Amino acid sequence: MDWECCWSKEEIVPEACPYIGEGEEDLYTSHRRRVVEKCAECPRFKNDLARMKGMDNPLAEVVPYILTEFQEQKSQMGVMLSFLNSRTREIKFLREVGLVLQTSMDIDEVLSVAMTAITAGKGFGMNRAFLLMTDKERRYIRGYLGVGPRDYEEAWRTWDDIGRSNFTLKELAKNFQKTKLSSEKVKFHDILNQLTVPLSDQGHIFNRALRTKKPILVENALNNPDLDRGLARILGVDCFLVMPLISRNRRIGIIIADNCITHKPITLQDMQSLETFAFPVAFALERASLYERLQEEVEKQKGANLKLREQQELIVKMEKMALVGKITSSIAHSIRNPLMVIGGFARTLLKGSPEDDKRRGYLESIVRETRQLEDVLSEVLDYSESLFPVMDLWDLNELVMTNLDDVAPSLEQVGIRARTLLAPDIPRVRIDYKQISYCVRTIIGTAMVAMEKGGDLTVETALEGDDVLVRISDSGAPLTESAQEALTAPFFVTQEMGTGVGLSLCKTILERHGSSFSITNPPGGGNVYAIRLSTKGEYLHGEAACS
């Protein structure tokens, strides 16, 4: 029988079958494979089957069933193969990404890998992705990073570049971190800023995804009554995927992915693949941010240790200096007194001896040598005193608070309510801490006397030009002008304050600091004591103390 199709021939010549193409030449000699791969679908074979049917061949009825079944099976096999290939690619990709995510402690590296994996063609192939993270206080979820093109031109350029390169995903991520991470953070700044959502807003799609721990695929967002249209407008797309990032029940953040350029539909399979990927990303992000926080704490700890060591060294130094001070003080007393006696009596003897007395020379030697020893002693003592500078830069707010804390129990006892109005960030002033503390304490003491039956005491600090002002106000009986004068007159001793000289000594102390001191009576009653210390003032050191 001469059939139209070549199915009955063991071997054929090339012209016998027009369906065998280039690279399939082996089918000319392989009968079985030719029948399965070509003849089963060949229109000529169908014609031969029709002829067989006309000839009442019983096989002609059955063979089409077998052929249909065969083709269905073959098509299913093709689908399965494609699915298998895609899964194999995915596993390979996840393994590659997983390796980086499992080992990285660098939050930027984790972000680069995650965002590249979502947007690269070799990864999930989404056009664009946004990462939102919960803040440290766990009050808001905030836009952190956006990755992807902003328009068609940029998309075309980027994809063309990537298409021509032969980078692996890891290399792409590394390249992204190195060259694009900072600029991408800025690029989507406007969108990211609008994506901040309070974690307490339970109805928001982000919080719904976090609460249910499931991704949400949003389609037709602009016409979806369950969804805030604002979000779709911000993103500029009506189809996007919201993927929660959860690690050990902790809400790490959200990934929003979309195809803003190609508008390719997001499939269920895309969503499932991304869901598998979200877990290691969330875990890696949590670990990296914990590591970052740990590093911050370690740095803080290091700083504190350094400060502590410095303080310890300072204490040791001060202890040594205190020892030096004690020794020199002891030397001063033990040596200066005998020197004074030796030299002093030598001078007395010299005064009374006749000019021609041979012993005058001896006495003059004693006087001279004693004078020399006294000079050396003065030098040594002056040096040791210079190790303890009296004047230093101090924070007046701190001084005021320390002194107020010290007198707080006494104030409370007499029913005086104290309050402070301290100006923040006032510059430090060069003062003798002990002396200015004495002034503050004395003024508070004076105010206490004026408020024997209780009242209000206000201590304020303020910066006025180059001066720092300490103002202490009481609600006691106003002091008359003559009382004010008497209080600040030298050695006025009506009040039993401290050394017993009260405000007069304060006035002297402040004058020597180049500062002013005033007492005024405001119209509302009470007294206001004001100390004005210049931030540029010089202490009048070395003036005769007692003249």
Added chain:
Amino acid sequence: MAKLLVVDDESNIRLLYAQELSDEGYEVVTAASAVDAVEKLQAETFDLAVLDIKLKNESGIDLLQKIVKERHSLPVILCTAFSCYKDDFSAWLADGYVVKSSDMQELKDEIKRVLTKKQKAVG
């Protein structure tokens, strides 16, 4: 003739003060301790007191405060082995401050200055 009270716990120094200041024409009474000084201040009238700061188990500064409180018309000069008290405001109550030296000229000058100042104030 001005009458001075000199307070120092070292007997040799008291002797030196007495000798040198008598030569200058002052009547000098010495005291070896703060207690001794207070007794003498109660019993006699002085024109000026010279105090040491470090007395045995006592402080010349405390004695100074006592004098300022009870007899604030009596001028006081601190004469001490320590120069550091010059910047201590507790010593500012004194009318003069001199560091001990074998050359007592500075002390003598200071006594003269303070007494002149006192006379001017009174008269």
